[in-house]
Each structure stands twice: as C-alpha cells, then as structure tokens.
Amino acid sequence: MGDFNQAVILDSIRRSEEGLSRVELAASAGLAAQTVSNICRRLLDSELIMEAGKETSGPGKPRTILRLNPKGMYAIGLHIDPALTSYALLDAVGSVLVSVDESTDLSSPPAEAVAAMGRRIRQIIADSGIPEQRIAGVGVATPGPVDASSGTVVDPPHMTGWHRVPLRDILQETTKLPVVMDKDVTAAAVAELWAGADASATDFIFVYIGTGIGAGLVLNDEVVRGASGNVGEIGHIITDPDGPPCDCGRRGCVKVTCMPETLVAQARAAGALPGIAEGQTPSLPDDVAALVAAAAEGNSAAKDVLAQSARRLAGAVSVLTNLLDVERVVFGGPFWPALAPTYLAQMPALLTHLSVTDSVHSVDVAGTIVNSGEEAFGAACLVMEKTFSPRAAQLLLDSKG
Structure with missing residues (x-):
C-alpha cells in the first residue's frame, strides 16, 4: 500500500506542469495530510522531487510547490527493429538527453548482438557523466511476440535466428541494471500515456505501423498487456475475405493486406513504383516514401493503393473499437508520418461508419504526440511507468501470505 500511495503522489506531481502543494496532493489523491507529508519527505530526501517556490492563495501560510526533479532519476531506452537499433537517455521529466541510432546487427548470433547492445548502453551512461545510482533501469522495446515472464523475444518477423532469445537476462548481465521489456507497440502506448499526461481520453487503442502492424491497449489509464504480454497481435484479423x-x-488478413511491404508490392504491380533492378536492395522506408510522393503528385494507382489500405485497416481497427468500446484511436510507429495525410483524411469517417456506438459516442482519431524517430523514448518510458504510475496490481495481496 505504501508503494502504491507513493506512486499516486509521484504520478499526480508529474501530471501537473505547474507543480502541486501538499494540500492539493492530499485532495487529489484522497490521502490523509500526514500520509502525504511523510511520502513527500521521503521523495524530497531521495531527490525524486524538489521544492519549487511558494504560492499564496488567500489567507494563511503560503504553500510550497512540489515538482519532479529532472536530475532525480534517469532511464535508458533501447528500441530494437529489424533495420535500426535506437538508444535514448531520459531524465525524470522525459527530456531526451542522448539519442543514438545504429543499424541492427542481424549477422552475429543473437546473444552476441544483444550483449553488444548492453555494452553500448554502458558506454552511453559513462559518456553522460550521470551517477550510475541515478539510472533507474533500462527499458527495451522489441518486435513481438514476447514471453514476458521470462523476458524472452520469440521469433520476431524479419529477424531470422532470433528464436527465444533471453533478451532481459543478457542485458541485465551486461548492463548491471534492472531491465524492463515489452513489445514495441506496448512501449508506444506507454509513451503516449507518458507524453500526453493531460490527455482527457483514458481508454484508447494505439495502432503501431512499423515493419509489422500491432495494437496497444489502454483502459482506465492503464496499459493492458495480457496473460503473456502479447496484447494487440492483430495480424490475422480479416480485412478482405x-x-x-x-x-x-485464410485470406485477406492484416498481415497480407495492410503491411507497408504489402502496399509497396501492390504499388509495383500496379506500375506506381518502378521495379527492382538486378543487384538492387530495396529500402522499405524509401519505397513507402516514394509511394506517398507518387500519390501526392496525382498518380492514380498510388492513390488507389493508399485509399484501399486505409479502408482495410479501418475495418480491422473497427473490430477493436467495437469490441472494447473505446473513445480514441491513436496511430503511430515508424511509417505513420508518411501515411498520416491519407489515413487522417479517411479514417474518421470510415470508423464512424463502422462503429456500433456512433449514436452514443464518437471515436476520435489522432496521430501520436511522440515525435517520429523517438521509438527509444517509448522504451525508456517503460522504466518511467514502473517508477511513477500507480497500478492496481500493486494492491493485490499474496493469497498464500
């Protein structure tokens, strides 16, 4: 209970841009004034929060405003993609202090590649000059599926040989730091919660468009992970029978109708993109960008490919919005910026048409507020979530105790 109450106080402070007084914290958290005072003293002593001046409001003693201390703790984020491995170092208020991108090593044995990532993290910490005791941990975002209980990544697409790689254990051994691991789409949903602390919607679906497409789920302001940490595997929802x-x-699943590589293949078949020359290695990001550019320049075949993909993906997303009765859908991921103009123009009307609750509430459609290229930010937010976010599971008592 003490840990939960402390998380409630930290979460309330981080959500307030101006900071909060102890009186305001007691009111917002529903805790006794003495309990709040004791928790705040511990947080001040550990330097996780700081006093940021006084505020006078009516008669009586001025109230001391409390805010997060940016230098109170730090987190490292590691995002692993088949093409790119990204690192980020964040302070306690979510500012990115260091950002590093490197090509993913798929030629070395997976265990060796992961160990090298751990050594890279050690180097980033050493170069930053931050005291190691202030590093709360490492957050890792990886393509699914994952085995959350063992911290293992299981046969991620486009990463041949990565069969049941004990990612968490290897990184803990090489970094000597606590490691939190999640699917990339779950990390993206966590980042959306973290960066959008003042957002009104507490129930939303995060649709992640990367090399693959997945969905993160937030209900009652908490990220839902499922029994094994694999919520959001939507690849086999049928979009076109x-x-x-x-x-x-079966036929027409998301996996074969909506993935970026599928759109590129359709565009090539329709003549909207040139063929692949002998000896040429195609770049999926470049090909998607070229497809979007062709559509913007009026190429009808390119426009048709993108429009069809919007309709198909809207069908898959509507299955989730109708099943879960959420108010908001957020799109993000590495390929979102390129696809955003088409999808934002078509998705709202498509989801309204497919919604069974449109007479009760609308479904808002938006792009992520996390900047493109900051997937490692989402990974680091996994550490922040564990530190700052109160979760009901913390209140569960061991039935054997």
Whole structure:
C-alpha cells in the first residue's frame, strides 16, 4: 500500500506542469495530510522531487510547490527493429538527453548482438557523466511476440535466428541494471500515456505501423498487456475475405493486406513504383516514401493503393473499437508520418461508419504526440511507468501470505 500511495503522489506531481502543494496532493489523491507529508519527505530526501517556490492563495501560510526533479532519476531506452537499433537517455521529466541510432546487427548470433547492445548502453551512461545510482533501469522495446515472464523475444518477423532469445537476462548481465521489456507497440502506448499526461481520453487503442502492424491497449489509464504480454497481435484479423492468401490458411488478413511491404508490392504491380533492378536492395522506408510522393503528385494507382489500405485497416481497427468500446484511436510507429495525410483524411469517417456506438459516442482519431524517430523514448518510458504510475496490481495481496 505504501508503494502504491507513493506512486499516486509521484504520478499526480508529474501530471501537473505547474507543480502541486501538499494540500492539493492530499485532495487529489484522497490521502490523509500526514500520509502525504511523510511520502513527500521521503521523495524530497531521495531527490525524486524538489521544492519549487511558494504560492499564496488567500489567507494563511503560503504553500510550497512540489515538482519532479529532472536530475532525480534517469532511464535508458533501447528500441530494437529489424533495420535500426535506437538508444535514448531520459531524465525524470522525459527530456531526451542522448539519442543514438545504429543499424541492427542481424549477422552475429543473437546473444552476441544483444550483449553488444548492453555494452553500448554502458558506454552511453559513462559518456553522460550521470551517477550510475541515478539510472533507474533500462527499458527495451522489441518486435513481438514476447514471453514476458521470462523476458524472452520469440521469433520476431524479419529477424531470422532470433528464436527465444533471453533478451532481459543478457542485458541485465551486461548492463548491471534492472531491465524492463515489452513489445514495441506496448512501449508506444506507454509513451503516449507518458507524453500526453493531460490527455482527457483514458481508454484508447494505439495502432503501431512499423515493419509489422500491432495494437496497444489502454483502459482506465492503464496499459493492458495480457496473460503473456502479447496484447494487440492483430495480424490475422480479416480485412478482405477475397484478398490474398495468408500463411494462417485464410485470406485477406492484416498481415497480407495492410503491411507497408504489402502496399509497396501492390504499388509495383500496379506500375506506381518502378521495379527492382538486378543487384538492387530495396529500402522499405524509401519505397513507402516514394509511394506517398507518387500519390501526392496525382498518380492514380498510388492513390488507389493508399485509399484501399486505409479502408482495410479501418475495418480491422473497427473490430477493436467495437469490441472494447473505446473513445480514441491513436496511430503511430515508424511509417505513420508518411501515411498520416491519407489515413487522417479517411479514417474518421470510415470508423464512424463502422462503429456500433456512433449514436452514443464518437471515436476520435489522432496521430501520436511522440515525435517520429523517438521509438527509444517509448522504451525508456517503460522504466518511467514502473517508477511513477500507480497500478492496481500493486494492491493485490499474496493469497498464500
């Protein structure tokens, strides 16, 4: 209970741009004034929060305003993608102090590649000059599926040989720091919560468009992870019953109709993009950018490919919004910026048309507030979430105790 109450206080302070007094904290958290005072004293002693001046409001003694101390703690984020490995160092208020991008090493044995990532993290910490005791931990975002209980990544797409890699154990051994691991889409949902602390919607779906497409789920202001940490595997939702065959044995799944590589292949087949020259290694980001540029320049085939993808993905997303009765859908991921103009123009009307609750409430559609290219920020936010966010699970008592 003490840990939960402390998390409530920290979360309330971080959500307030101007800071809060002890009186305001007691009112917002529903805790006794003495309890709040004791918690704040511990947080001040540990330098997680700081006093930031006094505020006079009516008669009586001025109130001392409390804010997060940016230098009170730090977190490292590691985002692993089949093409790019990204690192970020964050302070306690979420400012990115260091950002590093490197090509993902898929030629070395996975265990060796992960150990090298751990050594890179050690180097980033050493170069930063930050005292190691202020580093709260390492957050890792990786393509799914994952085995959350063992901290293992299991056969991620486009990463041949990465079969049941004990990611968490290897990184803990090489960094000597606590490690929190989640799917990339879950980390993106956490980052959206962290960066959008004042957002009104507490129930939303985060649709992550990367090399693959997945969905993160936030209900009652908490990220839902599922029994094994694999919530949001939407690749086999059918978007077109007459679409291309999928390796699951059915036709028209998200996996074969909506993925960026699928859109590029469709564009090439329709003549909207040039073919691949002999010896040329295509770049998926470059190809998607070229497809979007062709559509913007009026290429009808390119426009049709993007419009069809918006309709298909809206069908998949509507399955989730209708099932979960959420008020908001947020899109993000590495390929979102390129696709955003088309999707934001079409998705709201499509989801309204497909919604079974449109007469009760609307479904807001928005792009992520986290900057493109900051996927490692989301990974670091996993550490912040563990430190700052109160979760109901913290209140559960061991039935055997």
